[in-house]
Amino acid sequence: MADAKAAKASAGVRDASASPRAAGPSQPGLLRAPLLFITVFVIASCGLIYELVAGTLASYLLGDSVMQFSTVIGVYLSAMGLGSYLSKHLHRGLAQRFVDLELAVALVGGFSAPILFQAFAHTHAFRPLLYGLVAAIGTLVGLEIPLLMRILKPQVAFKDLIAQVLTLDYIGALAASILFPVLLMPKFGLVRTCLIFGILNALVGFWSTHLLKPLLGNRRMLRVRCAAVILLLGTGLVFAQRFTLMVEEEIYADEIVYAKDTPYQRIVITHGRGSFQLFLNGGLQFASADEYRYHEALVHPAFALKPGAKRVLVCGGGDGLAVREILKHPEVEKVTLVDLDPAMTTLAAKMPLLRDLNKGSMLDRRVEVINQDAMVWLNEHRPAEGYDVAFIDFPDPHTYSVGKLYTTHFYKLLRRALRPDGVVAIQSTSPLMARKSFWCINATVEAAGFQTKPYHLSVPSFGVWGFVLASPAPFDAPVTTLTDLRYLTDGTMAAMFAFPHDMDRLPMDINRLDNQVLVHLYAQEWKRWS
Numbered sequence: 001m002a003d004a005k006a007a008k009a010s011a012g013v014r015d016a017s018a019s020p021r022a023a024g025p026s027q028p029g030l031l032r033a034p035l036l037f038i039t040v041f042v043i044a045s046c047g048l049i050y051e052l053v054a055g056t057l058a059s060y061l062l063g064d065s066v067m068q069f070s071t072v073i074g075v076y077l078s079a080m081g082l083g084s085y086l087s088k089h090l091h092r093g094l095a096q097r098f099v100d101l102e103l104a105v106a107l108v109g110g111f112s113a114p115i116l117f118q119a120f121a122h123t124h125a126f127r128p129l130l131y132g133l134v135a136a137i138g139t140l141v142g143l144e145i146p147l148l149m150r151i152l153k154p155q156v157a158f159k160d161l162i163a164q165v166l167t168l169d170y171i172g173a174l175a176a177s178i179l180f181p182v183l184l185m186p187k188f189g190l191v192r193t194c195l196i197f198g199i200l201n202a203l204v205g206f207w208s209t210h211l212l213k214p215l216l217g218n219r220r221m222l223r224v225r226c227a228a229v230i231l232l233l234g235t236g237l238v239f240a241q242r243f244t245l246m247v248e249e250e251i252y253a254d255e256i257v258y259a260k261d262t263p264y265q266r267i268v269i270t271h272g273r274g275s276f277q278l279f280l281n282g283g284l285q286f287a288s289a290d291e292y293r294y295h296e297a298l299v300h301p302a303f304a305l306k307p308g309a310k311r312v313l314v315c316g317g318g319d320g321l322a323v324r325e326i327l328k329h330p331e332v333e334k335v336t337l338v339d340l341d342p343a344m345t346t347l348a349a350k351m352p353l354l355r356d357l358n359k360g361s362m363l364d365r366r367v368e369v370i371n372q373d374a375m376v377w378l379n380e381h382r383p384a385e386g387y388d389v390a391f392i393d394f395p396d397p398h399t400y401s402v403g404k405l406y407t408t409h410f411y412k413l414l415r416r417a418l419r420p421d422g423v424v425a426i427q428s429t430s431p432l433m434a435r436k437s438f439w440c441i442n443a444t445v446e447a448a449g450f451q452t453k454p455y456h457l458s459v460p461s462f463g464v465w466g467f468v469l470a471s472p473a474p475f476d477a478p479v480t481t482l483t484d485l486r487y488l489t490d491g492t493m494a495a496m497f498a499f500p501h502d503m504d505r506l507p508m509d510i511n512r513l514d515n516q517v518l519v520h521l522y523a524q525e526w527k528r529w530s
Helices: 002-014 033-062 065-089 094-110 112-122 126-152 158-211 219-238 240-251 291-305 321-326 342-350 352-357 374-380 400-406 408-417 435-447 490-496 517-527
Strands: 255-261 266-272 275-280 283-287 311-316 334-338 367-370 387-393 418-427 451-459 463-471
Touching: 033 065, 033 094, 033 112, 033 126, 033 158, 065 126, 065 400, 094 112, 094 126, 094 158, 094 219, 112 126, 112 158, 112 240, 126 158, 158 219, 158 240, 158 255, 219 240, 240 255, 255 342, 266 342, 266 352, 283 291, 291 321, 291 387, 291 418, 291 451, 291 463, 291 490, 311 321, 311 374, 321 334, 321 387, 334 374, 342 352, 374 400, 374 408, 387 408, 400 408, 400 517, 408 418, 408 435, 435 451, 435 463, 435 517, 451 490
Parallel strands: 311 334, 311 387, 334 367, 387 418
Antiparallel strands: 255 266, 266 275, 275 283, 418 463, 451 463
């Protein structure tokens, strides 16, 4: 009898192209096929959101965004293939299995970000858990579409079924990929985004108990389960912000006084032990107790070579601390600061803690703030008269999106924006902790047509830190500086340009846009100190 039914269903598939509806049992209650097609759109969006959250979270916590997204996508897609294969072994009660499947995706996907944050804070098993969760979500998502197609098969012509399901699946993925960076990440953050879409998956399960009513037996227990999952995820959503702060307080040493997700990064400010610290994507950018050492060393050697500089360019440095040092030189008439994230530059101008530290530099009438990718901006804007001095204050090259700002292409654009005798100072990571990376940056700057003088100093919060001073024209290392600085003196200025043997120059490859060898070097070297 079962064989006869299978043969009949198979015949229905073969005859689908010849009739408006495939042959099959009469099921009048399932004439809500358009609503089930909308379900495809929703579950496709949910599945991609979980994948994007996992990739972004891994990038935040582990760095090297290309590696993290590549591996997450690879594991997710292969797991979807596994789920699709396994779907053929499900024979009975497909409607109930579909509802249960939606609840499983809701729970695993919805709680994936909280679980991964906890794993990073408390265990050494973050990577296995990351890929295990991604594989589990991918397998469950891979089961969804085949099951739904088999449920719809008796009602819709086969060619229409394939076309409509796949079309809505791809459109749902597109919608999720646009909403994630534009709305979900900056508005809700990773944890709440996961929980919201988990609830959405559970609501699909609940709604399906209505749409699939003729195929379901006891719907009451199914709906109770759906309600329980929605309640659980909703409770998580209510406490999501508190949970995120709790986990981050375990990761960071001091109390968190500010935390915000933006389309570009997560900004966290902590306060304790008489100092406050700024973190971007988990990486320390400065500590207020000793940042003056770093920023004096970044800014004033360049001004020692160009004491009358009037036009200044700053790429990065959205905290306003480099600008504070620049404005100590009264000859400066115009400072153009190009920083990608408007949330960071607004914070520097308005948050009392930061504004007091940068002396209100971001509100000075001489300062123009441009929120744009520095490489794009340099490519599109070539000033009629070049800049006298430029400062490059980007985060370390831990991802390819930042690594591009350390390439010959970027430095050639920068050289074009400078006067022929202009000077640039470049943040260049630690010549002690990441010696190869430091000298790779120096070699890349030279390959772009600059003369260079690398230098270094000690910043307690970071350790030994390095910079590259460069100019298109030959120059000697500076020997004098302003007299009223907290750290720099004529003596310390001269000492910064002397390198001991363990930090001395190494022959290194050039970091180009098409290879980004620097990102690999940086990841290898800093991994030793993690």
